[in-house]
Amino acid sequence: MRLLAIASECFPLVKTGGLADVVGALPGALAPEGIAATTLLPGYPSVLAAIPGAVKLRALPELFGGPARVLAGTAHGLDLLVLEAPHLFDRPGTPYLAPGGGEWEDNALRFAALGATGALLAREEGFDAVHAHDWQAGLALAYLRHGAGRRVPSLFTIHNLAFQGQYPATLFPRLGLPPEAFAMAGLEHYGHVGFLKSGLWYADRITTVSPTYAAEILTPEGGMGLDGLLRGRGAVVDGILNGLDTLEWDPESDARLPSRFSVADPGPRAANKAALQHRMGLAEDAAVPLFAFIGRLAWQKGVDLVLEALPALLEGGAQLAILGSGEAALEARCRAAAVEHPGRVGTFIGFDETVARLLYGGADAVLVPSRFEPCGLTQLCALRYGAPPIVARVGGLADTVIDANEMALAAGTGTGLVFAPGSAQMLAAAMRRAIALWRQGEPWRRLQTNAMACDVSWRRSAGRYAALFRDMVRAESIDA
Numbered sequence: 002m003r004l005l006a007i008a009s010e011c012f013p014l015v016k017t018g019g020l021a022d023v024v025g026a027l028p029g030a031l032a033p034e035g036i037a038a039t040t041l042l043p044g045y046p047s048v049l050a051a052i053p054g055a056v057k058l059r060a061l062p063e064l065f066g067g068p069a070r071v072l073a074g075t076a077h078g079l080d081l082l083v084l085e086a087p088h089l090f091d092r093p094g095t096p097y098l099a100p101g102g103g104e105w106e107d108n109a110l111r112f113a114a115l116g117a118t119g120a121l122l123a124r125e126e127g128f129d130a131v132h133a134h135d136w137q138a139g140l141a142l143a144y145l146r147h148g149a150g151r152r153v154p155s156l157f158t159i160h161n162l163a164f165q166g167q168y169p170a171t172l173f174p175r176l177g178l179p180p181e182a183f184a185m186a187g188l189e190h191y192g193h194v195g196f197l198k199s200g201l202w203y204a205d206r207i208t209t210v211s212p213t214y215a216a217e218i219l220t221p222e223g224g225m226g227l228d229g230l231l232r233g234r235g236a237v238v239d240g241i242l243n244g245l246d247t248l249e250w251d252p253e254s255d256a257r258l259p260s261r262f263s264v265a266d267p268g269p270r271a272a273n274k275a276a277l278q279h280r281m282g283l284a285e286d287a288a289v290p291l292f293a294f295i296g297r298l299a300w301q302k303g304v305d306l307v308l309e310a311l312p313a314l315l316e317g318g319a320q321l322a323i324l325g326s327g328e329a330a331l332e333a334r335c336r337a338a339a340v341e342h343p344g345r346v347g348t349f350i351g352f353d354e355t356v357a358r359l360l361y362g363g364a365d366a367v368l369v370p371s372r373f374e375p376c377g378l379t380q381l382c383a384l385r386y387g388a389p390p391i392v393a394r395v396g397g398l399a400d401t402v403i404d405a406n407e408m409a410l411a412a413g414t415g416t417g418l419v420f421a422p423g424s425a426q427m428l429a430a431a432m433r434r435a436i437a438l439w440r441q442g443e444p445w446r447r448l449q450t451n452a453m454a455c456d457v458s459w460r461r462s463a464g465r466y467a468a469l470f471r472d473m474v475r476a477e478s479i480d481a
């Protein structure tokens with residue numbers, strides 16, 4: 002089976018978050034299932050630089066204001082199609098933000114171009130199915146439905162319902178879609194053009210990245226204005242947990258770590274803790290528990306709760322290392338905490354893969370206090386690197402971490418700590434509990450062993466995706 006994945010990020014070529022990790026890892030996980038995935042990406046500078054030997058597959062003389070080409074190439078074991086459109090994608094900054102921090106003003110057209118090209122390629126290059134990821138690929142499914150040519154079954158995956166890609170109705174006439182597409186039974190969302198809405202409406206099947214989030218998004222509290230639509234499509238909504246690329250994320254072979262270790266030989270981990278303390282300006286002391294926070298500095302991720310709960314952490318004699326970037330006010334608060342508590346709180350503002358590995362491989366525990374979390378990869382990385390995660394009981398966090406309460410500890414099943422979401426008090430209580438377990442020594446070592454022994458790979462989930470794709474293709478051949 003030939004699958005066309007459409008996405009705007011793909012590790013290690015371009016990444017701003019977990020979407021990239023998933024898009025980069027799924028093709029390798031699907032290959033043993035007999036599914037050959039090709040990934041269509043925008044031609045950002047970092048993507049074009051990774052495919053020097055690529056060949057031209059198609060010329061597109063006019064694509065939303067300029068000429069474009071589709072290149073075919075391979076990089077890091079991935080089969081890629083790359084939309085080379087310099088007027089849309091050859092820019093500095095992140096995929097979505099200009100260097101100053103504001104959104105590119107033509108983001109709607111940039112990702113409409115990705116979608117239109119994706120639909121064209123799906124139909125004309127003989128793909129059996131399409132997998133569209135998040136709002137950036139949402140319009141592909143409208144183009145696929147309304148364009149001429151053969152039908153190709155599609156799956157739309159929600160990585161985060163909070164990012165909806167909503168644009169003014171004045172955009173619609175420029176998209177080249179028939180008027181009937183701008184309707185509630187189409188891509189219209191409260192009078193706007195909704196890219197995510199388009200994906201949810203036109204997809205044959207919908208998945209999100211954990212079973213708990215799949216249930217949460219059907220409720221008014223978790224549905225972010227789309228729960229009605231999602232409930233209407235409930236029969237085709239599924240939750241399939243994300244995995245980690247366990248070759249890429251392997252503490253035994255991770256070249257970015259100062260010192261490599263394994264579940265059988267965790268000893269060398271201590272050197273990473275020392276290196277982390279040094280790097281973050283923390284007191285170099287092996288006898289204090291060291292907590293880490295890694296993630297976008299945004300309301301969703303709850304770094305403000307960490308700062309609010311900081312007294313509990315400091316009273317317990319622990320240290321905190323923060324790595325992240327995002328909202329200016331939160332960045333400033335994280336920096337201020339480091340200034341206020343020298344040697345005890347360290348802050349690194351930025352997006353840095355090497356520093357991230359040092360935190361996972363050196364910290365004693367990783368804090369993931371998200372207010373909502375579709376799946377979360379941070380806690381999976383933390384499990385794999387032996388830093389038991391302390392997580393809020395929401396979305397994928399609830400599905401992937403087993404709380405080390407007394408029974409779980411006795412039964413040897415705990416892998417981290419779980420607390421009620423959205424509360425600094427509950428987070429503080431969980432941190433106190435973690436500090437006490439850490440100081441006891443043996444229970445924490447058991448927790449660490451259990452965490453590292455968790456199967457966080459794609460194996461099971463790849464099987465579920467493969468079954469879904471086979472189902473879609475079978476249904477299509479029956480319909481046809």
Ligand code: ADP
Binds near residue numbers: 161351379
């Ligand atoms: P998101 O909602 O941001 O996608 P996830 O938990 O799904 O959150 O994925 C986050 C991914 O990005 C993880 O691989 C995490 O290690 C990485 N990450 C987040 N912030 C940073 C950062 N500042 N530097 C390096 N890696 C980061």
